[in-house]
Amino acid sequence: MPATPDPPATLAERSVRAVWHPCTQMKLHEDAPPLAIRSGDGAWLEAEDGSRHLDAISSWWVNLFGHGHPHIRAAIHAQVDRLEHVMLAGFTHEPVVRLSERLGALTGLGHAHYGSDGASAIEVALKMSAHYWRNRGQAGKHRFVALAGGYHGETLGALAVTDIPLFRDTYSALLQACSVLPSPDWRQAAAGEDALACARRQALVLEAHLAQHHASTAALIIEPLIQCAGGMAMYHPEYLRLARELCTLYGVHLICDEIAVGFGRTGSLFAHQQAGIRPDLLCLSKGLSGGFLPLAVTLATDDIYQAFYHHEVRRGFLHSHSYTGNPLACAAANAVLDLFETRDVIASNQALAARIDSTAEALRRHPRVRHWRRTGMVWAFEIDAGRVDGHTVAGMSTRLGQAARRRQLLLRPIGDTVYWMPPYCLDDEAIGVLVDGTLGALEEVCG
Numbered sequence: 001m002p003a004t005p006d007p008p009a010t011l012a013e014r015s016v017r018a019v020w021h022p023c024t025q026m027k028l029h030e031d032a033p034p035l036a037i038r039s040g041d042g043a044w045l046e047a048e049d050g051s052r053h054l055d056a057i058s059s060w061w062v063n064l065f066g067h068g069h070p071h072i073r074a075a076i077h078a079q080v081d082r083l084e085h086v087m088l089a090g091f092t093h094e095p096v097v098r099l100s101e102r103l104g105a106l107t108g109l110g111h112a113h114y115g116s117d118g119a120s121a122i123e124v125a126l127k128m129s130a131h132y133w134r135n136r137g138q139a140g141k142h143r144f145v146a147l148a149g150g151y152h153g154e155t156l157g158a159l160a161v162t163d164i165p166l167f168r169d170t171y172s173a174l175l176q177a178c179s180v181l182p183s184p185d186w187r188q189a190a191a192g193e194d195a196l197a198c199a200r201r202q203a204l205v206l207e208a209h210l211a212q213h214h215a216s217t218a219a220l221i222i223e224p225l226i227q228c229a230g231g232m233a234m235y236h237p238e239y240l241r242l243a244r245e246l247c248t249l250y251g252v253h254l255i256c257d258e259i260a261v262g263f264g265r266t267g268s269l270f271a272h273q274q275a276g277i278r279p280d281l282l283c284l285s286k287g288l289s290g291g292f293l294p295l296a297v298t299l300a301t302d303d304i305y306q307a308f309y310h311h312e313v314r315r316g317f318l319h320s321h322s323y324t325g326n327p328l329a330c331a332a333a334n335a336v337l338d339l340f341e342t343r344d345v346i347a348s349n350q351a352l353a354a355r356i357d358s359t360a361e362a363l364r365r366h367p368r369v370r371h372w373r374r375t376g377m378v379w380a381f382e383i384d385a386g387r388v389d390g391h392t393v394a395g396m397s398t399r400l401g402q403a404a405r406r407r408q409l410l411l412r413p414i415g416d417t418v419y420w421m422p423p424y425c426l427d428d429e430a431i432g433v434l435v436d437g438t439l440g441a442l443e444e445v446c447g
């Protein structure tokens with residue numbers, strides 16, 4: 001009998017052999033292969049086997065208006081027919097100029113420096129801040145302050161100001177020292193303290209630190225309102241207001257990292273606006289291009305820009321990436337801004353969030369759910385580990401992700417934190433899958 005030939009490898013199997021997937025212990029794919037996706041439409045992704053899955057995490061928080069949004073797609077098509085790319089040193093083009101002008105008008109930060117992924121915007125902000133102080137004759141100001149549980153990316157500069165041991169510890173010998181101060185995360189409020197009081201108490205720690213170390217400190221870097229990768233830690237805008245005051249008082253830059261929370265995620269176009277402040281440097285990426293193409297930008301004040309403006313070349317900011325300001329990505333970003341201009345996205349998100357809240361009432365009250373919280377279009381809760389016999393929290397959240405996947409729902413819990421950060425286009429069917437799928441998965445893993 002001739003041997004029966006092996007069935008052809010699936011796309012997922014070929015992927016595990018040939019693709020080194022990000023942020024993944026590849027051996028775990030032996031039990032749980034990646035999901036091979038062939039198309040996307042609105043809030044849904046369609047797998048190779050034809051099954052549909054609700055993208056409740058906006059593909060790592062990049063998608064705003066749904067997959068394949070026609071306006072963004074058309075803008076990229078139109079641009080690709082004109083100019084796919086030209087280097088931005090010594091050249092310029094209409095999409096990057098228009099985008100920079102629009103971002104400047106929206107933020108009051110009129111100088112836009114481009115990169116690709118979020119971490120590249122962080123590298124720029126850190127280098128720009130330290131270089132600013134050098135150009136101003138204060139080269140000793142080159143240290144950074146960050147918050148506990150903060151996340152700013154995986155490149156060495158960004159990792160140095162990240163406080164997530166799983167990502168950081170292995171590389172700690174390669175990283176510049178950074179001062180990490182307590183987070184205003186309201187889950188860590190003292191007994192009898194509300195979110196506002198918690199924010200004020202932690203701002204006192206910042207004040208004490210800056211009073212002592214301002215002469216060596218270049219900048220404070222912070223994720224406004226939600227520390228996302230650290231477990232969707234939410235905090236009161238008062239902390240941002242006080243941080244701004246203290247940075248101004250002590251001559252330290254305030255870098256706002258809105259890579260995850262910009263573009264309406266927190267209920268305002270930019271999260272820092274809820275504190276009525278303006279940062280010195282603002283990092284944007286992810287939703288900037290609507291989830292279509294890699295693009296990041298670091299926006300700077302005129303004061304920072306002027307410190308580099310000089311006849312001496314080395315005083316200039318000589319940082320670059322090959323695809324800086326790519327026209328296709330800028331066209332996508334301009335299309336995203338068109339959507340914010342022509343629709344009241346913030347108001348319609350408020351209505352959508354209220355519908356999700358009321359549908360999720362049973363989940364919120366579930367005995368296994370702790371610290372239910374929402375800011376804008378981000379929801380999170382922890383699974384109550386103390387009441388789950390025989391299972392570690394980490395194991396539970398992984399199993400919850402898998403149980404959700406069997407219910408057409410893509411979740412990616414962070415430690416014991418389950419969260420939703422969906423695109424802004426959920427209809428009733430999608431809300432039902434989101435809520436019922438999470439509830440069903442929770443019941444399944446909790447027994």
Ligand SMILES: Cc1ncc(COP(=O)(O)O)c(C=O)c1O
Nearest residue numbers: 117118119151152153257259260
């Ligand atoms: C707040 C924040 N900053 C920076 C980054 C890094 O962005 P990227 O993964 O695009 O490099 C992320 C990514 O999740 C983020 O959430």
